[in-house]
Amino acid sequence: GENVEQHPSTLSVQEGDSAVIKCTYSDSASNYFPWYKQELGKGPQLIIDIRSNVGEKKDQRIAVTLNKTAKHFSLHITETQPEDSAVYFCAASIYKLSFGAGTTVTVRA
Amino acid sequence: DGGITQSPKYLFRKEGQNVTLSCEQNLNHDAMYWYRQDPGQGLRLIYYSQIVNDFQKGDIAEGYSVSREKKESFPLTVTSAQKNPTAFYLCASSIDLLAGGQNEQFFGPGTRLTVL
Numbered sequence: 001g002e003n004v005e006q007h008p009s010t011l012s013v014q015e016g017d018s019a020v021i022k023c024t025y026s027d028s029a030s031n032y033f034p035w036y037k038q039e040l041g042k043g044p045q046l047i048i049d050i051r052s053n054v055g056e057k058k059d060q061r062i063a064v065t066l067n068k069t070a071k072h073f074s075l076h077i078t079e080t081q082p083e084d085s086a087v088y089f090c091a092a093s094i095y096k097l098s099f100g101a102g103t104t105v106t107v108r109a
Numbered sequence: 110d111g112g113i114t115q116s117p118k119y120l121f122r123k124e125g126q127n128v129t130l131s132c133e134q135n136l137n138h139d140a141m142y143w144y145r146q147d148p149g150q151g152l153r154l155i156y157y158s159q160i161v162n163d164f165q166k167g168d169i170a171e172g173y174s175v176s177r178e179k180k181e182s183f184p185l186t187v188t189s190a191q192k193n194p195t196a197f198y199l200c201a202s203s204i205d206l207l208a209g210g211q212n213e214q215f216f217g218p219g220t221r222l223t224v225l
Contacts, residue, residue, distance in 0.1 A: 001168070004151075009149070031211065032211040034213070041218075041219075043113075043199055043216030043219050044152070089152065093211065096142075096154060096157065097152075097214065099152040100151055101149055101151040102151050
């Protein structure tokens, strides 16, 4: 089955700086790559997703890039704010989602 | 107000007891899912259901059972056969499963189960 690896496991950034989280996947047939944000004690919430026919997608301060040849995709958060502090999960899907282990992001004021 | 509800938020059980976690959605979604979340391991799929009266095992189904008698409800039973049941359990739903899993999954707030 699909194996998704996510790095780093923890990330601390100064408010206003950028944060980058990277994921790799194993199955070249995967064609959907969502990113979820999970705040403490809550369920994950989709923040952005990308499909295999697109190389990059941006939504305000959040962007995702996909390199199908290398089988990796990344989440970029610019101008980080304290409310960006959360756990972020990447996932890859053929017909069901396989999740990375998560990245705990802390934005220092 | 549409969404997914899970109850209870916290659940304590003695070892050897079966326990059922509730999941209800009013989004009119066909597909529903149960995940288990452990620290540092992300989300792992337990069971999923594409439609009423049909469900499939996920990656870690051993020790769990589900039913899907109604479109809006997908309860999960953690049986005494599950060797390490203490975890955070998340229910999710999506419009359907037929589009290659490319529909957004909406998650409930989760149930934290502790087996004493």
